[in-house]
Structures are given as C-alpha cells and as structure tokens.
Amino acid sequence: MEVFIIEERSAVREEIFKIFSKMKGVDITFSGCEKDFTPYLQRLKPDIVILGADICGCGGIEVLRLIKDEFPGVVVIMISDFSSPEYRTLWTDFGADYFFDRCYELDEMTGTVLLMKYNGTLRETEECLIC
Numbered sequence: 001m002e003v004f005i006i007e008e009r010s011a012v013r014e015e016i017f018k019i020f021s022k023m024k025g026v027d028i029t030f031s032g033c034e035k036d037f038t039p040y041l042q043r044l045k046p047d048i049v050i051l052g053a054d055i056c057g058c059g060g061i062e063v064l065r066l067i068k069d070e071f072p073g074v075v076v077i078m079i080s081d082f083s084s085p086e087y088r089t090l091w092t093d094f095g096a097d098y099f100f101d102r103c104y105e106l107d108e109m110t111g112t113v114l115l116m117k118y119n120g121t122l123r124e125t126e127e128c129l130i131c
Contacts, residue, residue, distance in 0.1 A: 001027070001047045001117055002026075002044055003029070003047065004040065004041065004046040004048070005028065005029070005031070006030070006031050006037060006049060006050070006051045007050065007051070009052065012052070016050060016106070019106065029046075037066070041071055041074070047074070048113060048116075049075070049077070050079060051067070051077065051096075052102070054080065060078065061094060065094070068095040075097045075098070075116065077098045077112070077113075078091045078098070079099075079109070083101035100112075
C-alpha cells in the first residue's frame with residue numbers, strides 16, 4: 001500500500017510517518033508545501049493521500065480537486081485542526097473520502113486505513129497488517 005502525505009507541518013508529517021512506518025506493507029512518501037504534486041502522484045500511484053486542509057495557504061481545495069480529477073481512484077483523507085460538523089461536510093462535499101481532526105483523531109484515521117487494507121478495498125491486501 002502506498003501512502004502519500006501532503007502536510008506542511010513537519011511535526012504532523014513525522015507523527016503520521018511514525019504511525020504508518022510500523023505497518024507491514026506500507027510505503028510512505030511525504031511532502032511539505034509544493035506547487036505541483038502531479039509528478040509525485042503519477043510516479044507513486046498512491047492508494048491513499050493524506051492531505052492537510054491548510055496546505056500552502058490555498059486551503060487544500062485546489063489540491064483535493066486536482067487529485068480527484070486526475071486520480072479518481074485515490075482515497076483522500078483530509079486532516080485539519082478545525083473539525084466542526086459543517087467543516088467536515090464542506091470537505092466531503094468537495095470530494096474528500098474521509099476527514100479527521102489532526103490533533104485528536106489520528107488513531108481513528110489509522111484504524112480507518114487498517115480497515116480499508118484488511119477489507120481489501122485498496123489495491124494490495126495482506127493478512128498481516130502490523131509488524
């Protein structure tokens with residue numbers, strides 16, 4: 001399973017990397033604030049993109065739209081410090097598959113990814129999920 005993290009806060013990237021690096025069969029690549037993610041997405045062909053809602057000051061909307069338009073099979077997980085019901089709905093209306101509070105719901109995000117992997121809803125399936 002290929003996971004691509006687009007998040008400008010290095011502490012958040014490192015925490016997510018730490019979580020997913022313990023999972024067997026998960027390759028992780030991450031990026032901070034870049035103008036064009038398309039070459040990375042074309043080369044990596046990730047199963048999941050974890051996208052910070054406030055990336056590059058553009059609110060992540062352009063990046064989310066690009067991913068969903070050009071790579072429709074990719075699961076996009078939005079993360080943000082703002083997690084009101086209205087804000088969650090806004091992001092899912094824009095096309096995000098999941099939304100998690102970056103401060104309080106990283107465990108839930110991890111569980112969701114494990115369930116997707118275990119249930120075979122991603123391209124690769126394995127029985128052993130964690131080393």
